[in-house]
Amino acid sequence: MKFSAACLSLCLATAAAFAPAQYQTAKTLSTASSLASPLRMSTTVEAPATTNEEAPGMMRPPIDMKWEEVAAQLQEAFGYSQTELDSYTMLDSDKEGLMKLYKAMQTARAFENACNQQYMQGKIRGFMHLDNGQESIPGLLDYALKPDDKKISYYREHTHAIASGVDMGEVMAELFMKDTGTCRGAGGSMHIFDKETYFQGGWALVCEQLPYACGLAKAIQLDKHLGISDDAEVKAKDNVPPPADDDRISVVFIGEGGSQNGRMAEVLNSASKDNLPLLIIVIDNGRAINTFTPDVAKNSDVFKQGKHYGVPGLLVDGNNPADVAKGGKAVIDYIRSGKGPAVLQVHTYRFNGHSPADPEHERGRKDEKAWARSEQDPIKNFEAIYTANGMFTEEELKATRKEVLAEVKACVKFADESPMPPVELAKELEYPDAADTDYNLKEGPAWADEVNARTISPEKMETVQAHIADLQAKAKD
């Protein structure tokens, strides 16, 4: 009722204001409309004054950012010229690209909804954290990441994994604790790992993934320095340098709450000092489980936090998926070009509770969810914009939705029909090799000397060899 009236007014207003060269978000038009309902708070405790002057009572107002504001940030903080930025706006008229973006977001939404249903049916247990409302981020991943970029996320990572190329059926099977899951049922929802697609979790302790991501970025650098690269199965290294145009990056995901953790400072320092190819995506939905982040954080502008370290940051509006894709890609390309790490903060809303187990009865969250589902749905906003301007018909979008639902249904079926892991698996996974393996007998890489020859000067090598010989002589007594 509320939504369809708002949608109608959005469509009419957008159609009336259509300008070929610029796309305004549907949101900027609707805030002018009286149909945009301010958030009503139903709290039992005194809330600190965190209200927006224009919309009194709204705990977390939308940022309604236009592309011009994104572009301005990219110019100022990242050094992009206007001409360079124009090439990023080509997505706006790229029908195929936009449809791919839409499909990626619908896939994320449909998958998470399926997880919710399956959890209620008891097929998934323990902790599960759904990404509904934050789909512009998997949209960006699908749009701008490459298969061998190294991705590492937190516990709300299903959609990150899938958008990064992890098989959807294997993710669902993992949640169903099946042997065909990404981790053979050992990990569960919070711990999705897939070596071949360089998706390295799935981590439950807040912010722990940040320094790991630094390490992944360091490995990319070391590959180039040592002239080695992963073999085809990603099982070992080969004495083959990365391609000359190797522009892999490491991407890490963290919340705006997690960004308050001390590791953020350590990682910004480390990444900037070593010029690591690291992208920190800050998923800013304003909440811990229930705690409203501005209540406990002095500064929620995480994209500015890198200033102290010379790490640039970009803030984008998660409600506009195309802008997130364009702006995000510009940030990613900046890192790919070797200019160092960067922060991308996506202002977004979490539609569901922290997890199905959390009753969200406190502090305005019920109203916020209802409002966000209606007014800040990136998928709905995308549909509104691109049907209004004629890029897509309703039928085309519907067809994609249908396709996605069929794919998600198939992966649920796959998970349902897969076997559970054998009980023996628990003990098998304790160590990579047998517990009594004598590593003294394990051969080093056959090409170790070649790598040494090109990375260690002859003089240094001589010193090292002499020292080793000296130690060995002492050991002989």
Next chain:
Amino acid sequence: MLSSVLRKGVAASGRRVASIGGGGVRSMATIDMAVREAICQGLDEEMERDENVFIMGEEVAQYQGAYKVTKGLFQKYGDKRVIDTPITEMGFTGLGVGASFHDLKPVIEFMTINFSMQAIDQVVNGAAKQFYMSGGDLACPIVFRGPNGFSAGTAAQHSQCFGAWYSSCPGLKVVSPYSSEDAKGLIKAAIRDPNPVMVLEHELMYGISFPMSDEAQSKDWVVPIGQAKIEREGTDVTIISFSKPVGLALEAAEVMATKGVSCEVINLLSLRPLDRKTIIASAKKTGRVVSLEQGWPQCGISSEIAAILMETDAFNYLDAPMERVTGADVPMPYAADLEKAALPQLEDVVAAIERTTYRSMAA
């Protein structure tokens, strides 16, 4: 009165406690109370008694606690004494430790004790060692609390038992309740104790109700730290456990009773100091010991009990080697069958008891 509000909705069992001393003392009904409410009641009473007591942690205030253990306390005491923190365990734990050096009595909640690893340096190097390092100058009357050990399907990073690690730290006290009376009495004792105390609760016990005697319902109900409790008296085998597995031990005792074996069940309550007297006395009485814990086997609580039995007079009274039933030596798997295989089950405890009595397993 908050405590009566908290008791609302809990069914009264209607049982009457025999009057004490027979001298016309009023006897009230024993009521049933869930463990989480008992802890909350304990926190509330101690906060009322001493204004220096305050609670800090993630989601403890406005959200009423992630597991609703601190329900109602924010409304009653306000944001100066029930404090929501950012997701920064190292920071807020350190803050609490610093505050405790100057006569404040913080109660730091770790949403799960797994998260205490983020701040373990503050717990051990900051709190536990402080009194000794300062030559007795600075005490650290801080309490750390939260759910410890396994849950249901929460996988490797949310299921670890920290009893063994913390119990090896001099300067730290470590307690772990089983029942509601334990839970209330231990949190009150912990808050009153001038030493740093780690309280290891259990998530799967929070919703379980136990009878709370009239005595336990009073504001003076404190369970002394360092004393174990004999939950069930027996003559043939001693089963020693703590936290949720105490329930499993009692179940096993019931099963063994039908086989004519009388089990004595010890609820340790304190992991540090460990009640060596009670352990030794019981071992001497029965001559057979089974130690039961959820945590990993290597260097577990059971390992310490085995050492006690070897090093003391108890050794001379043993009729069988000690048996231990522990969690499997793996990170907790997610899949249900694997998780079950990684945790002690009733069959495992019964089998261990039977081994000490040299009986074979029933077919």
